[in-house]
Amino acid sequence: MSGKVYLVGSGVGNINYLTLRAYHLIAQSEVLIYDALVDEKLLHLVPETCLKINVGKRAGQPSTQQNQINRLLINYCLLGKQVIRLKSGDPLIFGRVNEEIKALNEANCSYELVPGISSALAAPLLTGIPLTDKEVGRCFTVLTGHQPDLLNWSALAKIDTLVILMGTRNLNKIVAHLISNGKSPHEPIAIIQNSGTEQEKVWIATLKTIIEQVSGLSLSPAIIIIGNVVNLRSMSSSISLPLAHKTVLITRAKEQSSQFSHLLQQQGANTLEMPTLEISPPSCWEELDLAIEGLSSFDWLILTSANGVKFFFQRLEALGHDLRVLSNIKIAVVGKKTASYLKQYHLTPDFIPPNFIADSLIDSFPESLSHQKILFPRVETGGREILVKELQKQEANIVEVPAYQSGCPETINPQAWEALKNKQVNIITFTSSKTVKNFYTLVEKALKTQSKSDILSLLEQVCLASIGPQTSKTCYDLLERVDIEAQEYTLDGLTEALVNYFS
Incomplete structure (x- = not known):
């Protein structure tokens, strides 16, 4: 591929005021050459493999010469790289971009100008x-x-x-x-x-x-x-969103972070993703396949997560079935997000417990559980057992089948780790007990220590936010505190709790 240089304005500094074009280009960059006034949080957007070069000029301090910057742009472009030249504000307002354009033209390098919002x-x-x-x-x-x-x-x-x-x-x-x-x-x-x-x-x-x-x-x-x-x-009403100037670390699985990021960004937050979960198919499909072939024998299907919904219906389709096989089975889900995910399959659950947690499903179940045959597609290992035990106490015939695996990544996200080490994170959000446990494991590995005090010291000035009581319990066990707990145990509820706290 031929290389190209993108002369990009980073805007006023806050990631929330970056243009969409700039956001997508930075997220795909191979080489990032940036100025001193560019907000460091923008550097977390680049891929792990991106080469980052600081060429900032500040009065009274050693700085990169303009002809050297020009050579960097040309050399990496001629190597076929997608080069982002990230400048503060707008690239054509009181910058030296014209010199860079002239050099690129003389070297026959392709380039594109991307506007930014000027601080003016x-x-x-x-x-x-x-x-x-x-x-x-x-x-x-x-x-x-x-x-x-x-x-x-x-x-x-x-x-x-x-x-x-x-x-x-x-x-x-x-x-x-x-x-x-x-x-x-x-x-x-x-x-x-x-x-x-x-x-x-x-x-x-x-x-x-x-x-x-x-x-x-x-x-x-x-x-x-x-x-x-x-x-x-x-x-005039000064614009001050509740989470403005706050950097929030999201510990959900990578494929599940975008919705939560969007909710937080709407409240002014900078978001940084540190996946602590890796979601994958189960080690074997046999048990789930047998359950799907015998669906007509079940009274209820219980789904407690979006992952359970996703993998169950993907497997249903893979086996050649459509939604008609569910015509005689009732569906119970835990949580608004699970119900919302179910709607993607044009299905409405017959029952959602009022407190959005699995524990409350038993207390408010709409009919006697005695002798009901219940199918429960769930995480293969590491899930909470209390729901199964309570169903068994009620004499329900519950069939657990592994529908997916939820594991801990091998290594910590390097951008997230740099932000944590440099005290750039203000809030860490946990949406399940497993995110807390895996976070602890990843930080322990990164610190190369088994000293709990070292981990707690790293988080001294960081606000810890939990989605609900069970997650909070794990926070207390491992991190010894929780600063915020959602009243409604959903992503919307956790966002609302953060907004209320910082308002």
Whole structure:
């Protein structure tokens, strides 16, 4: 395959404000060449095999020369790689992308520009400052404060609103130029540092008072907004989602994480997946096959997970049967998600226990269980036995058959492990006892220790969130605490619990 370079804008920094195009490109990149201001959480999106090269330029610090960056882009492109050149904000706003484009053209390298949301637009919005207003902000200008002596301050002083990037090092000069060219010393000014991140800070003042207010502080990276629109901040609703700036580690199986990730991202969270479960077919289909061939002899089919539903119906189809073989059997499911998954097969369960946990199925079962013949397709090993024991106590004739296996991955996801080690994870979610056990095992392996105190120390500043009582019990056994427990034992319920806690 021929190589290609994608010149991608990473936006304001927060992964939630990344464009879909950028998200998909980063997730498929072979080489990632990125700037200093790119949020490190974006680096977790790349494949494990991706080569990551930091070429960031920061004032006063050693930085990669532009001609060296150009050579990296060209060399990897000519090697046939899909290269992502990840730049902060939008690639065509106050960057040096034109030099990179010129070099790529001269080397006959294919490239594509992918826009990003500039902090010039996003930072004011996220802080609740409108850039325009029909009374006090009829226009705005975006400029760089990198070389203030070269700008026409006489003209700029007449503009309603100024948005200045890379200007904090020259703040004294900017203020002096504006006041000397007719701007009122009482003109409002806002400085927004690290917009869209956990480290975001905002200073509100006037041209007369701002220098004293921020004296001695390190302000970069920040943008400066000057104009009467700054005073409208109190009239605007600042966007603040409950889980904004929180990184949530999801420990579900890889193929089951996307729905939960979406729920959390809607609440502002950055999500990072660390699969602790690997779902696969059972070691042998024989028992399930025999049960399916004898379905007419069963009174009830009990399904306690989406995996149970998925593998049962896949096997039903593989054996050449359709849904008509279920016409005389009643179906009980545990949990909304299991019921939802069942609906994909155009079936509605006859019974769902009210508390969404297997233990409550017995207490509220709609008819006597005595002498009922029940088929229970389940995980091959490691499942909880309480449901089976309770059914047997009620004199039900229960037939357990392995429908799938749920094992622990061999190794920990490297991106998740880096985030954990570097204290970049704020919340870890557990959706079953097995996710807790396997998480513990994977961290124990990664730390190369059997010391429980080492594992607990790693998680000291991390909030532990559980989907329900049984999962919480395992958390207490292994991790010695739970900070949040869902009232409704579903993914929606766990999301709601996190939102309530952090609100």
